[in-house]
Amino acid sequence: MAENTILEKLEGLIARFEEVSTLITDPSVIADQKRYVKLTREYKELEDLMKARKEYIAMLANIKEGREILSSEDDPDMKEMAREEIAKSEDRIPELEEEIKLMLIPADPEDDKNAVLEIRGGAGGDEAAIFAGDLLRMYLKYFETKGWQCEISSCTEGSSGGYKEVICNVTGYKVYGTLKYESGVHRVQRVPATETQGRVHTSASSVAVLPEADEFDVVIQEGLIKWDTFRSGGAGGQNVNKVESGVRLRYPWTNPNTGVSEEILIECTETRDQPKNKERALGRLRTYIYDREHQKYIDDIANRRKTLVSTGDRSAKIRTYNYPQGRITDHRINYTIYNLNAFMDGDIQDCIDHLIVAENAERMKESEL
16 A cells, blocks of 8 residues: 555544544543443544554654665764664554554444354254364363353253253453354264264354344333243252242344344243343343344345455354364365364464454455555
8 A cells, every 4th residue: 555545544534533532521422321432442443543653654754864864974874774774664664554454444343242152053963962062162262261251041952962052141352353253154074973883974063153232232121021930950959940040031022124023032041040040031132132133234244245254144154174184174264274173172263363364354455455
């Protein structure tokens, strides 16, 4: 990118930075928490761009000054210092340009949110459920490295192990922005534990990552919710089977995008505390409605993007785990590595980093950066 184009884009943001700087000190804005949070986030992004602009201008000035010294100065030491300063600045400018390009790409406002992770066994019966359990373990190990918290809100175990379905709430820093690349069909090729003749089978499990809905994102008429309570199942404990701590809610809802009405059914048996289970069931209800009301937005984004990295298409086969070869292949970016054991132990950051780079490259092209 020509330097004047970068400077033009940065110059165009100065007035907005000054405006936001003033707004976040306005008492009426501070009183409106939703607006204040949004503006402070924008201020931080613009502040980083202004710092980068200042450094970029300084690098250009260093090169200009160094060249003037080379053309007018006779002192060898001064000339050598000028050459070093020019070389240092010329090395820094391409790096700085890439950093600025990334900062100029509009951020997805949902990236900072926590996420709901859903894993379901697909084609392959018992083996698919076992693989769903392996995927859950892989993600739990990864969450540990990120310092994220994960709570399983509901699950249905497979008859031979693993899970037919498991739903988790994941909290931490930029959870959705990192995990959203995992949505899609994960395919496994290996000899199942249930196979008696040593044949390699292909099975699949689907992963869906949804941004956790904030309370102000979704309007729920709580008076329409029908609540039931029941005793949790599982091994008998002090009060697992004795107290009706499990909750079930039913909520009539019409999708504004399609006009289709349905009754949403959600159960939560995660804790022994009925009020906590109610709170978590409400959270899942908000996320369910949020996801469906925003599907049109997600589809529009997907149609505009040339990349398949983060389209939101949950039916797309995104990754193959080949056990005989010890191979992992991400089909969206032709990324292949041969460290399957480490990958299944949660070492997935390198793959996610490649996906982020690929998507950012496509978004730069779309933004003409």
